[in-house]
Amino acid sequence: MIHLLNIDLAAVDWARAQFALTAIYHWLFVPLTLGLAVVMGIMETQYYRTGQEFWKQTAKFWQRLFGINFAMGIATGLILEFEFGTNWSNYSYLVGDIFGAPLAVEGIVAFFMESTFVAVMFFGWNKVSKGFHLASTWLTGLGATISAWWILVANSWMQHPVGQAFNPETMRNEMTSFAEVALSPVAVDKFVHTVLSAWVLGAVFVVGVSSWYLLKQRHLEFARKSLRIGAVFGLISSAIIMLSGHHSAYTVAQTQPMKLAAMEALYKGGTDQSLTLIAGINPFAQPDYETQDEAPLKLAVPYALSFLATNDMNGYVPGIRDILDGYTKPDGTQEPSLEEKIERGRAAIAALAEYRKLSEKGKVNSEKFTAAMSDTATLNSTLSTLNSDISYFGYGFVQDRAQVVPYIPVCFYAFRVMVGGGCLFILLFLIILWKPKAWVYWVSIACIPISYIVSEAGWLVAEFGRQPWTIQDMLPTWVGVSQLGSSAVMITFFLFLILFTTLLAVEISIMCKSIKKGPEL
Amino acid sequence: MKWLRNIWHLYYDGFCSMTLGRTLWAVIFIKLFIIFVILKIFFFPNYIKEHTEEGKEAEFVFRELTIDN
The missing domain is CATH 1.20.1630 (Formate dehydrogenase/DMSO reductase fold)
Structure with missing residues (x-):
């Protein structure tokens, strides 16, 4: 069983602060x-x-x-x-x-x-x-x-x-x-x-x-x-x-749609989106993007965000909640929800662990000149799972929605x-x-x-805007950091x-x- | 060989006639000393090399990411 990394969060913050500085x-x-x-x-x-x-x-x-x-x-x-x-x-x-x-x-x-x-x-x-x-x-x-x-x-x-x-x-x-x-x-x-x-x-x-x-x-x-x-x-x-x-x-x-949504404080997206000139966002606290529909006191240019993001005045722009809950893209494909991404990330981590265990065993067997065909088949199937879910690898370390919102x-x-x-x-x-x-x-x-x-x-x-990712979707800061x-x-x-x-x-x-x-x- | 002599003179005369450049070079050398001799050696060891044997880095990183329970 894989236990998610549990480290001193203060060290992550200091390492981030030092890199930023x-x-x-x-x-x-x-x-x-x-x-x-x-x-x-x-x-x-x-x-x-x-x-x-x-x-x-x-x-x-x-x-x-x-x-x-x-x-x-x-x-x-x-x-x-x-x-x-x-x-x-x-x-x-x-x-x-x-x-x-x-x-x-x-x-x-x-x-x-x-x-x-x-x-x-x-x-x-x-x-x-x-x-x-x-x-x-x-x-x-x-x-x-x-x-x-x-x-x-x-x-x-x-x-x-x-x-x-x-x-x-x-x-x-x-x-x-x-x-x-x-x-x-x-x-x-x-x-x-x-x-x-x-x-x-x-x-x-x-x-x-x-x-x-x-x-x-x-x-x-x-x-x-x-x-x-x-x-x-x-x-x-x-x-x-x-x-x-x-x-x-x-x-x-x-x-990086989440980055754009954070830049715009766009909590709930849609088509015909306006570009915010200014809004009353508290600079010292994360706004309540889960329940608010939009930032208060918003002054905006109609359709401009849709044009900026899609080159179409009526284009669809996902907001933070859409990205967390999953949404249908204009081309008809479905962007998975955070829960699905977490599941696939955890599957990738488990497949990685399994692959490394089988691979190690395979090396030992190979040295003893023992055929291990069943292991080889399992190895290939594990590798296939890993490859199909690797782009969500980082989500396997995520434990709640707030962690993936910059x-x-x-x-x-x-x-x-x-x-x-x-x-x-x-x-x-x-x-x-x-x-x-x-x-x-x-x-x-x-x-x-x-x-x-x-x-x-x-x-x-x-x-x-790309927080929490050191590598987009693949490695969050708290996993990339040294202990x-x-x-x-x-x-x-x-x-x-x-x-x-x-x-x-x-x-x-x-x-x-x-x-x-x-x-x- | 003339071009080699010309290059030599370009640098030699250039360094000899520096005014502000002397201060800038002093700053560069002090900075490089602090970065490579003090910071790198005393404060920025290679974490993985310090915590694992050569050839075992991949296993070390794997265990850092996912700890067996």
């Missing part, structure tokens, strides 16, 4: 690197085209800020991998075969491509040709972006595990198709949306820093031109991000911060291009920290808090000094 801090460095990579490329392209010293110094200034951020961000993501091995050992072991390839590619690309071209970009002025230098600057950005691709491929696989098969002998999810993993619809959407959001953040940063010079009446030509380029770059990125956002929501609706207030508000912030930036870029005034410069500066909050909110939507005491994780949580806060303070200090110094014009 590390990822959030790591993500403070990454988007500016990706955003400034394009900005410095544009500035240097201007230098290449015109040959004017002004553009060279402009490019060098933004490259300097890129360099500071790049140096501060280096290796902060590695800590996440340490956490996998220590805090999330079960998860780490199960996914090792899948993550190995993309992370290895990321490491090789990051090391060779970025380190080579970063050196040429910083040391190569007047030593290599203008064309080669320009290529190195763009390739530095491309290298960073390709690195992001592989990390996001790994993350996307957790949200939508494709191109793999579970091997009960090795207890690993093994890759069956690299292309399916690397080019899954979730990975493509996530990459496009994340990189574009990083570009918007980079544009807001450029606009904010340029505004500061304009308010200080320093480097006026540099500031005006950078402001304009930043605003155009931001506006183009924002226009594309709206399309990618729509497509991401569509993909989420297909692959924390709605975080998903709901983070989604609105992300979208609302994106709209604010579009407005800002438009006003800057139309009629920049002193108050707009102040708003631009204020938008720098806001852009980070908006960017992190996007991460919160993606990661809180460590919470105190061990708590100590490293605070160590990281100190380390990352110090790094951030050092970055902000160096960055501010560099900005105060200004371009060498």
Whole structure:
């Protein structure tokens, strides 16, 4: 008989908090690197085209800020991998075969491509040709972006595990198709949306820093031109991000309907669903999705959610209760209820245990040269049960309905911060291009920290929305975690808090000094 | 061999003429030391390797997920 795992829940919470803390801090460095990579490329392209010293110094200034951020961000993501091995050992072991390839590619690309071209970009002025230098600057950005691709491929696989098969002998999810993993619809959407959001953040940063010079009446030509380029770059990125956002929501609706329902606080779904602009949801408590039909004080855009989720104004969108109780999809297929999924998950766990017992016995028999045909038949039948129910494996560890519903207030508000912030930036870029005034410069500066909050909110939507799954439907957090005491994780949580806060303070200090110094014009 | 000399000079001159870069490299090295020497060795052991023998990892993970009663 299989007994469901019973561990110290506090350890799970601390391990989750630590991972969130590390990822959030790591993500403070990454988007500016990706955003400034394009900005410095544009500035240097201007230098290449015109040959004017002004553009060279402009490019060098933004490259300097890129360099500071790049140096501060280096290796902060590695800590996440340490956490996998220590805090999330079960998860780490199960996914090792899948993550190995993309992370290895990321490491090789990051090391060779970025380190080579970063050196040429910083040391190569007047030593290599203008064309080669320009290529190195763009390739530095491309290298960073390709690195992001592989990390996001790994993350996307957790949200939508494709191109793999579970091997009960090795207890690993093994890759069956690299292309399916690397080019899954979730990975493509996530990459496009994340990189574009990083570009918007980079544009807001450029606009904010340029505004500061304009308010200080320093480097006026540099500031005006950078402001304009930043605003155009931001506006183009924002226009594309709206399309990618729509497509991401569509993909989420297909692959993680519970995430979409939590983002929308949609308790009971149906056709012709409206998109909630705002509603009165208590930020500090899980709402009563079991009895309420909709969130109170809801202000919504008619049909917009149906369009977002299905590309059809009248499309069907399941709510939280529909997902828990089971529902019929538009194509006529039936989505099982939570109870059925739990049953199938438990069947998969039992089949796994049986398979491993028979397999072990088979190995012993084989060594003794004894035929064990009946065992082989049972083994095959057990394997067949396991394979048919493996996609519900994680539900076998679920004990009540509340466990599979993400924390709605975080998903709901983070989604609105992300979208609302994106709209604010579009407005800002438009006003800057139309009629920049002193108050707009102040708003631009204020938008720098806001852009980070908006960017992190996007991460919160993606990661809180998939709770409780470390691997969607296959491994809940409380099973993926190592059986460590919470105190061990708590100590490293605070160590990281100190380390990352110090790094951030050092970055902000160096960055501010560099900005105060200004371009060498 | 000229290209090798050029590469050498690119890096050598680049490192010698660094100003802000020196501070950044110092930060990078301190950070790498903390991450790899202090955190990795003292706080982030490989949990599975520490709790099982080589070759028995699959059985260990299986038992971690499902404990026989």
